[in-house]
Amino acid sequence: MTDILAITDHRRGELRDVSYEIITAGRELANETGGDLHLAAISGAVDDFAENLNREGVDAIHTVSHGEEFNHDVYTQAVTQLYDDLAPQYVLIPNSVNGLDYAPAVANQLDLPIVTDTIGLETDGDTLIATREMYGGKVETTNELEGESVVTIRSAEWPVAEGTGDAAIEAADVEIDESAIGSTVTGFEEVAGGDVDISEAEVLVSVGRGIEEEDNIPIIEELAEALDATVSSSRPIVDNGWLPKNRQVGQSGKVVTPDVYIAIGISGAVQHVAGMKGSDTIVAINTDPNAPIMDIADYAIHDDLFDVVPALTEEFGG
Amino acid sequence: MKILVTVKEVATVEDEFEIKDTEIADQYLGADLNEWDDYAVEEAVQLQEAGIADEVVTVTIGPEDSEQTIRQALAKGADRAVRIWDDSLEDVDLLDVNAKTEILSAVVDAEDPDLVLTGVQAGDDSFGATGVSLAEEIGAQWGAVVNHLEHDLDDVASVRRELEGGVEELTDIELPAVLTIQTGINEPRYASLRGIRQAQRKELDVQSLGDLGLDESATESQLTLTDMYEPESESDVTVWDGSADETAGELGELLRDKGVAP
Numbered sequence: 001m002t003d004i005l006a007i008t009d010h011r012r013g014e015l016r017d018v019s020y021e022i023i024t025a026g027r028e029l030a031n032e033t034g035g036d037l038h039l040a041a042i043s044g045a046v047d048d049f050a051e052n053l054n055r056e057g058v059d060a061i062h063t064v065s066h067g068e069e070f071n072h073d074v075y076t077q078a079v080t081q082l083y084d085d086l087a088p089q090y091v092l093i094p095n096s097v098n099g100l101d102y103a104p105a106v107a108n109q110l111d112l113p114i115v116t117d118t119i120g121l122e123t124d125g126d127t128l129i130a131t132r133e134m135y136g137g138k139v140e141t142t143n144e145l146e147g148e149s150v151v152t153i154r155s156a157e158w159p160v161a162e163g164t165g166d167a168a169i170e171a172a173d174v175e176i177d178e179s180a181i182g183s184t185v186t187g188f189e190e191v192a193g194g195d196v197d198i199s200e201a202e203v204l205v206s207v208g209r210g211i212e213e214e215d216n217i218p219i220i221e222e223l224a225e226a227l228d229a230t231v232s233s234s235r236p237i238v239d240n241g242w243l244p245k246n247r248q249v250g251q252s253g254k255v256v257t258p259d260v261y262i263a264i265g266i267s268g269a270v271q272h273v274a275g276m277k278g279s280d281t282i283v284a285i286n287t288d289p290n291a292p293i294m295d296i297a298d299y300a301i302h303d304d305l306f307d308v309v310p311a312l313t314e315e316f317g318g
Numbered sequence: 319m320k321i322l323v324t325v326k327e328v329a330t331v332e333d334e335f336e337i338k339d340t341e342i343a344d345q346y347l348g349a350d351l352n353e354w355d356d357y358a359v360e361e362a363v364q365l366q367e368a369g370i371a372d373e374v375v376t377v378t379i380g381p382e383d384s385e386q387t388i389r390q391a392l393a394k395g396a397d398r399a400v401r402i403w404d405d406s407l408e409d410v411d412l413l414d415v416n417a418k419t420e421i422l423s424a425v426v427d428a429e430d431p432d433l434v435l436t437g438v439q440a441g442d443d444s445f446g447a448t449g450v451s452l453a454e455e456i457g458a459q460w461g462a463v464v465n466h467l468e469h470d471l472d473d474v475a476s477v478r479r480e481l482e483g484g485v486e487e488l489t490d491i492e493l494p495a496v497l498t499i500q501t502g503i504n505e506p507r508y509a510s511l512r513g514i515r516q517a518q519r520k521e522l523d524v525q526s527l528g529d530l531g532l533d534e535s536a537t538e539s540q541l542t543l544t545d546m547y548e549p550e551s552e553s554d555v556t557v558w559d560g561s562a563d564e565t566a567g568e569l570g571e572l573l574r575d576k577g578v579a580p
Contacts (some may be wrong), residue, residue, distance in 0.1 A: 011481070072450075072460070095446075097481050100438075100498075101462035104415060104451035113540035114415050116445050133549070134443055135331045139342065142545040143412075149540075152447075182459035183491040186476075192484025203578045227579045239502035251482050259578050262569075281576065283569060284555075288333045295553045299572065301565040302557060311566035316579060 002035030002125060005088040007079055008053060009096050010044050011070070012188070015052055018094040018153070023161035025121060025153050026092050027057035033089055033125045036060065040172065042078045043067045047169075056163030062086075062172035072102040073181040079106045081174045088148070090128065095152035097252075107150035114150040115143055119157045137270055137292050156274060192254055194246035196230060203229035204258045206249060206276070207237055210265020210286060210305055214242045219309050220264060226318030232256065234272045250275035265305045268293025285309070319471070321362040322431035323396065324422060324449075325376040326352040327387035328442040340411060340546045351387045354437025356394075358499040360506040361467060362435050363395035368469045371433075373397050377425045379407070379418065385522060392517035393509030399520070400425060404527045406534040412443065414539035419451040421537075424530035426456045433475070434496040438463050446498075453496035461491045465500040 006026035008019035023039065030037040036059035041049040046063035053061055064078040079102070083091060093103040095117045107114035119140075120131030128145045198204060205224040211217060217237075224231045231247060238248040249256050251271040261279035266272060268284075268291055276282070277296055284297035285305050294300055301308055327349050335346035351359075365371040376391045376399045378384055388399045402421055407413070426434065434453075439446035453460030465486065466478035471493065479487040480500050491497070509517070527536055558568040573579035 011485070016482075072462075076454075097463045097479065100446050101450060101460075101479070104447035104449075105454035105460070107415070107447075108419060108451045108454040114445075114447055114451070115541055116415075116447050129544075132444075134546070135329070135342070136441060136444075137549070138331050138335070139337065139546050140549045141340070141543055141547075144542045144544050145540060182495075183461065183489050185487055185489050187488040188481075189478075189486045189488065190484060191486050203573070227573065229579075235501070241505065245484070248484075252480050253484055255483070259576060260573060281572070283572070289557075290333060294555050295549075295551050297553070297555045299569070300555045300557045301569065302559075303562060303565060307562035308566055308569075311562045312569055315566050315570040 002033035003038060003086060003088040004030045004033070004035060004090050004092060005038045005040065005082060005086055006092040007040045007042065007094070008049065009094045009098060010049060013045060015049055016094070016096065017160060018096060018155040019053065020055065020160035021155060021158040022092055022094055022153060023053070023055055023058055024158040027161065029090060029121055029123055032123045035089065038062060038086055038088065040064065040079065040082055042075055043069060043071065050169045054165045054167045054169065055161040056165050057161060058165040058167040061167045061169045063169065064172050064174050066176050069185055070098045071181065071183065071185060072105065073183065074176055075102040076105045076109065077176050077180065078172070078174050080109050082172060083110055085173065090148065091150045093150065093152045095154050099152050103150055103152050110150070112148055112150050113145050115145060116152040117154050118151055119154050121151065154270070192246045192248065194244060196246055198230055198232045198247060198249065199254050199256050201230035201256070201258050203227055203260045204232045204249070204256060205229045205262050205264065206232040206234065206266060207264050208234040208266030209236045211237070214240065217242055219313070222318050223309050223313045226313045226316035234266045263293050263297070264309060266293055267291045268296065319371050319432040320373045320375065320429065321365060321371045322426065322429055322434045323355070323358050323362045323374060323376045323391070324434070324436040325355045325359065325378045325388060325391045326437070326440050327378065327380050327384035328352045328440050330441070337546050337548070340543045349383070349387060351390050352437050352440050354439055354499060354501060356506045357501050357503050358435040358437050359391045359394055359396060360504045361499055364504060365469060365471070366395065370469060370471050375400065375429060375431070377422065378402070379413065379421055388522060389517045390509060392520045392522070393513040394507055395513065397520065399522045401522060401524050402527070402530070403524060404537070406527065406537050410537050410539065412539055412541060412543045413537065414541040415445050415447045415451050417537055417539050418448045419455050421527070421530070421532065422448070422452050423455045424532055426452070428530065432494050433471070434458070436496065436498050438498045438500050449496050449498035459491045459493070459495040460497065461489055461495065462498045463500050464497045465503045467497065467503070
């Protein structure tokens with residue numbers, strides 16, 4: 001058993017980027033095990049998806065046509081049946097919100113170990129060495145697993161697969177038991193709308209947990225006004241209700257690409273970085289010189305934001 | 319309706335720390351109620367206040383030291399707590415998802431809740447998988463990354479799941495179910511002084527694996543932690559030093575050079 005089965009992710013008719021990244025991760029593992037890379041496209045326009053997914057290094061694509069959108073019961077049934085049929089060594093699943101909604105169920109049902117949110121994978125064919133982070137990215141760990149396992153991969157850690165492949169595309173022999181479906185998706189809603197579109201801003205003054213309390217938010221707003229910039233934030237500020245959801249930068253908020261991104265009191269959790277790493281110039285103001293934000297910042301001030309921000313506002317006549 | 323909430327005491331790490339073998343040295347570690355579980359406790363207590371839940375019970379896998387954290391959850395309104403511990407758990411480096419699933423499912427068998435709430439993930443090991451794995455094990459329905467729950471639960475939980483990119487999915491889930499709760503679903507309360515006093519008198523039941531009908535094999539993780547290290551920084555950041563006025567001046571100059579500030 002040396003093959004790899006990788007499951008792809010899509011939403012509202014579009015394959016998500018991680019679907020092309022998981023091809024790369026899967027191919028690397030398949031090269032190490034000497035096996036084949038099988039992909040699965042489940043629900044939605046699976047034939048169109050299969051055509052797009054047929055990239056270099058893919059040996060087979062299995063389609064499961066059932067419903068339009070993701071449903072975890074359908075995915076769990078489809079993946080466990082594909083596993084029984086194909087007997088792969090590793091099942092790769094995106095560590096997306098949807099991936100986390102069925103990968104653990106697949107692992108439990110198949111009685112396999114699961115390792116989630118991996119950022120590096122190696123195998124000698126028997127032992128999997130998975131690299132992942134702990135403590136909010138402060139440390140990296142390596143973890144060993146023997147035999148078969150379910151593995152979820154973090155998005156944007158592997159490059160997207162390119163080229164055109166010659167995979168065998170076929171409808172999988174999977175039967176979905178409708179009576180076992182216990183949840184129904186009733187709709188989708190965009191929640192980050194509103195009067196301000198931070199993805200259009202040239203300069204973002206972005207505030208994080210370091211601001212400590214809601215009463216301190218005005219010093220950020222004053223700076224933004226002096227700079228003619230737009231205020232954005234990391235997740236905890238929105239969770240606390242200090243700024244509306246349309247200001248949130250990150251995986252579950254908006255992706256932004258301003259000319260200048262000033263990260264104030266933001267440590268730089270991976271979910272936040274995913275939303276702002278495309279900024280042209282990144283400036284970090286943070287007392288912790290080891291904060292992850294420093295890894296992607298172009299300029300940094302390791303100082304108290306309560307000293308630096310008012311000084312900068314004053315500099316611009318605020 | 320009975321609600322079971324999983325509550326974990328997570329290790330917190332100071333900005334500067336040292337690693338000893340596959341652990342962060344003790345002196346750099348603190349302990350706190352897992353942030354995601356705090357929201358799960360709040361959601362359960364709100365369901366109780368809305369007259370939906372009759373009882374909120376917390377369950378924690380943890381040593382005696384974790385009782386302070388468990389009392390925090392009790393002070394916020396949970397009715398009673400179960401803590402699972404055993405000598406065989408003492409030396410376990412990393413309890414993987416399957417081990418946690420086995421232990422927690424034994425607690426579900428004993429408590430028979432209608433709804434289980436867990437945090438989406440734990441701030442220390444960040445697996446993000448135990449809730450869904452538990453649901454599958456106990457034959458319940460589930461929903462992961464829930465950031466809104468309608469508080470008129472009948473046989474169905476109407477939830478919103480927070481997807482990537484500012485999109486939410488609306489889903490109806492049949493009960494009994496396990497929901498993994500995302501931060502921001504509510505505003506967790508601070509424990510009142512009265513709540514803290516009351517928490518001291520609430521039942522905190524300590525159970526061993528044997529009490530749950532499990533043996534030591536339940537603690538065997540299939541995942542072995544083999545190394546821990548600080549990630550290598552690929553940073554080529556330019557650091558501005560000096561007083562706040564000086565560093566603000568440097569940043570001001572950059573913004574003017576780029577033509578993005580007045």
